[in-house]
Amino acid sequence: MGLDILEYRKLGHLHVSVIGLGTLRVFDVTDESDLILRRQIIENLLSNGINFIDSAAMYGASEKTVGITIEGKRDQFYLATKVRVEGKEAGEQQIAQSFENFGVDYIDLFQVHNLIDTQTHLPTLERLKEEGKIGMIGVTAMVDEAYPEVMEIMRSGRIDTVQIPYNVVQREVERGILPLAEELGVGVMVMEPLKKGRYVKELKSKPDLTPLKEFGVETWAQALLSWVISDPRVGITIPATSRPERINENAVSGTLGILPQELRDYVREETVRLL
Ligand SMILES: NC(=O)c1ccc[n+]([C@@H]2O[C@H](COP(=O)([O-])OP(=O)(O)OC[C@H]3O[C@@H](n4cnc5c(N)ncnc54)[C@H](OP(=O)(O)O)[C@@H]3O)[C@@H](O)[C@H]2O)c1
Structure with missing residues (x-):
């Protein structure tokens, strides 16, 4: 069963692996x-x-660590980062610092972090895009109350991607953002697919993997990641890890294809039961 090879999907104009890497905390x-x-x-x-790594100016040493560890391999990755500061000049400075931290002269996706001062940063990012220094523009948001504003920006046609939380418990985006993204062709990046690891590490007891084994799922992290990317409107999810072997483990979920609905329901119900 499954695809056997890692699946790639469209995220804006990029062709990205459906599993990427987040660097919050773990690359700091x-x-x-x-x-x-x-x-x-x-x-x-x-x-x-x-082929995709997400970072942010506010993740301590993460951008620098990404820059150091991909040295000589930059052309094999798409890099995404975020500006998170108020004010035009402060934003320009932080954006310039991200290029320096990564050690690159081109960044594939620049996002406004949690909609902080979006209307100030969008013109800066649009200028950089026109100058060929960044490839795409996005916004990130992590609370339900922010979604109306995200959708308004999506409708304005000024962004290529949105980054939002989507997992077995947090499903608000199913009601507005995911359908709109599909309608407008805006790329969807999913943060916190494992709820910062809690849905794997903090369950009351071990989930029963038996019904999922036939589908190729061997661990609960794979089940949760598979749940996320089984919505075809998702372009990529970016689980973070500090452990190299977990890259191999998490990548497997991107080779399994779309979970049948009854198994998807099972993964959600089993997680909720054990939280
Ligand atoms: N507002 C925003 O823009 C925003 C907010 C939050 C996150 N993000 C982005 O989204 C990315 C992902 O979110 P996140 O890092 O908060 O949460 P996450 O990816 O849901 O969870 C990361 C945690 O899960 C653990 N983990 C990973 N693979 C595992 C596995 N196979 N088995 C068991 N545990 C595993 C890791 O611990 P180990 O190190 O022990 O493996 C890590 O601490 C971030 O890194 C960041 O790039 C953006």
Whole structure:
């Protein structure tokens, strides 16, 4: 069963692996011993065909760590990051710093973090796009109350992608953002597919994987990731990890294809039962 190879989907004009990498907390490191593990993570991304990394100016040393660990391999990844500050000049400075941190002269996707001062940053990002320094513009939002504003910006035609939480418990985007994204052709990136790891690490007991085994799911993290990307309106999800072996584990979910509805329901019900 499944596709056997990692699936790629459209995200704006990019062709991205359906599983990417998030770097919040896990790439905020500076010690050489920590960098060794992050280099191994990058190697494992490449060997699995994962081609997308998301970071942000506000993730401590993450952008720098991405820059250091992809040195010489930059052309094998799409890089996304975010501006999160108020004011035009402060925004321009932070954006310039992201280029420096990554050590690149082109960033594939620049997002406005949690809609902070969006109307100020959009013209800056639009100018950079016109100058060929960034490829796409996006916004991120993580609370339901922000979604009406996200949808208004989507309708304005000024953004290529949205990044939102979507997982077995947080499903608000099914009501507005996902249908609108499909209608407008806006790319959807899913943050927190494992709710910061909680839906794997903090369950009351071990979930029963038996019904999922036939589909190729071997771990609960794979079940949860598979649940997310089984909605075809999702372009990519970006689980973060500090452990290289989990890149291999998470990549498997991108090779399984779309979960049948009854298994998708099972993954949601089993997670809720054990929370
Ligand atoms: N507002 C925003 O724009 C925003 C907000 C939140 C997140 N994001 C983006 O979305 C990305 C993902 O969100 P997130 O990092 O908060 O949460 P997440 O991806 O749901 O969970 C990450 C956690 O899950 C654990 N994990 C990963 N794979 C696992 C596996 N196979 N088995 C068990 N545990 C596993 C990791 O722990 P280990 O290190 O122990 O593997 C890590 O601590 C972020 O890194 C960031 O890039 C954006």
